[in-house]
Amino acid sequence: MTDKDNTNPLFDSQREKAGAKTIDKYLYQYHWALYRVISEHDTTNEYAVFIELHEDVVISDSLSSQNAKFEFNQVKTNSAKFTNYQLVEKKKSGRSVLGKLIESVNSKPYADKITSLNLVCTSNFSLELKKDDVELKIIRKEDLADSQLKKLEAAIKNELSISELPSTLKFIVPDLAEKDYQKILVGEISSLINRLYPESRFNDESIYRLLIDELIRKGKVTYDFTKWDELIKNKALTSEKVTSVINEFTNIKDEAQLDVEFNRICTEIGLNSIKSKLLKRSFLRYKRQRISNSSSFQHDTTTILQRRIEEAIASGQSDFKELITQVSTNLPAKIRRQFSSQDEITSAIICEYIMMM
Structure with a gap:
């Protein structure tokens, strides 16, 4: 009125x-x-x-x-x-x-x-x-x-x-x-x-x-x-x-884009559909933990993984499978201990690589 x-x-x-x-x-x-x-x-x-x-x-x-x-x-x-x-x-x-x-x-x-x-x-x-x-x-x-x-x-x-x-x-x-x-x-x-x-x-x-x-x-x-x-x-x-x-109020990356990038990397490292699906479960668990956990240990994990990835790329590493091996080998023991399997380490490396892009 x-x-x-x-x-x-x-x-x-x-x-x-x-x-x-x-x-x-x-x-x-x-x-x-x-x-x-x-x-x-x-x-x-x-x-x-x-x-x-x-x-x-x-x-x-x-x-x-x-x-x-x-x-x-x-x-x-x-x-x-x-x-x-x-x-x-x-x-x-x-x-x-x-x-x-x-x-x-x-x-x-x-x-x-x-x-x-x-x-x-x-x-x-x-x-x-x-x-x-x-x-x-x-x-x-x-x-x-x-x-x-x-x-x-x-x-x-x-x-x-x-x-x-x-x-x-x-x-x-x-x-x-x-x-x-x-x-x-x-x-x-x-x-x-x-x-x-x-x-x-x-x-x-x-x-x-x-x-x-x-x-x-x-x-x-x-x-x-x-x-x-x-x-x-x-x-x-x-x-x-x-x-x-x-x-809660941030769409950090488009889920469709995440899927595309994750599937592309799985293809590059030679995983079939079953192994890719199993690896994705670990990937999603790590991603949720990374986003929701602001502890100093999670911060250190992210920082060290991204630094090792950058070092591998700077050294001329262009094969993703070999990059995963190189990064995994160079992780400090305190970081490795939080992961129960190599698949979990691989998932964390893939997640941090995608988040860096």
């Missing part, structure tokens, strides 16, 4: 806009967290992202409680550059922005597992640097001018009774813009899938919606957990979940 008079009957200056701005601030934190891991997903074996766990965004570089190291991030969307005064000015809570960040790790039982302690601000920082003619996206402790470092350390000593800033401290200007961050994130998801699976068909909008919803749902969990597996299950967005969602 079209209204001839399109005048808004509720038009007037809104009485309260702070709520909408606050929501946008928190939504930016969630989107920045997802942007961070999506932009590095194809170069990272494992990770877990936690929102509102000791800090705004905590990123673990492993799903193992024994191996995990952590990156702590406090995320700010200030309208102006962060100055020295704004960093150390005490709030009503009795803590400054910088003091609150440092306090989140200072003397904590997990302090030795922190690899990076970051203050992330969209509006940049107004801090004195050792070189006054440079503009840095990442400012480390050693980049600060001596006078600037003394000011910050004097304030923190007064606030927290510690004598120096942590060596892991960084001031970061994020790559994700404060405006249109949803569209930018969808674009980053699209770029990731194109890097992972060239010429595939995918639904980047659905992937985005599922992942951001998952992150928001997990971020709202306020319970504490004594067990690592319970924390991962209830509070984290993991690399495994991201991989699963991407694969």
Whole structure:
């Protein structure tokens, strides 16, 4: 139904806009967290992202409680550059922005597992640097001018009774813009899938919606957990979940094309229809495992198989049957042990070869 008079009957200056701005601030934190891991997903074996766990965004570089190291991030969307005064000015809570960040790790039982302690601000920082003619996206402790470092350390000593800033401290200007961050994130998801699976068909909008919803749902969990597996299950967005969602909405290669390429290779290596059918079962099992499993071991398997294939081709190998023999012979023992037969190794080699094309 079209209204001839399109005048808004509720038009007037809104009485309260702070709520909408606050929501946008928190939504930016969630989107920045997802942007961070999506932009590095194809170069990272494992990770877990936690929102509102000791800090705004905590990123673990492993799903193992024994191996995990952590990156702590406090995320700010200030309208102006962060100055020295704004960093150390005490709030009503009795803590400054910088003091609150440092306090989140200072003397904590997990302090030795922190690899990076970051203050992330969209509006940049107004801090004195050792070189006054440079503009840095990442400012480390050693980049600060001596006078600037003394000011910050004097304030923190007064606030927290510690004598120096942590060596892991960084001031970061994020790559994700404060405006249109949803569209930018969808674009980053699209770029990731194109890097992972060239010429595939995918639904980047659905992937985005599922992942951001998952992150928001997990971020709202306020319970504490004594067990690592319970924390991962209830509070984290993991690399495994991201991989699963991407694969759910991605047609990695046209199945008809896969069939053609697989059958062509079977013909080239001299297999009859029965042996080809048996080999294809192993091929499909490996392909499903490769797509659904984002573990570091599967990543290593893919990397080593593709590297051996490339080495065989670079050495002048043009016969596929001999290529399979050469690659199989040069596989490390830890990779070979996961396969129960030569057919499974052959299937994995064929699958990785096709995926490389």
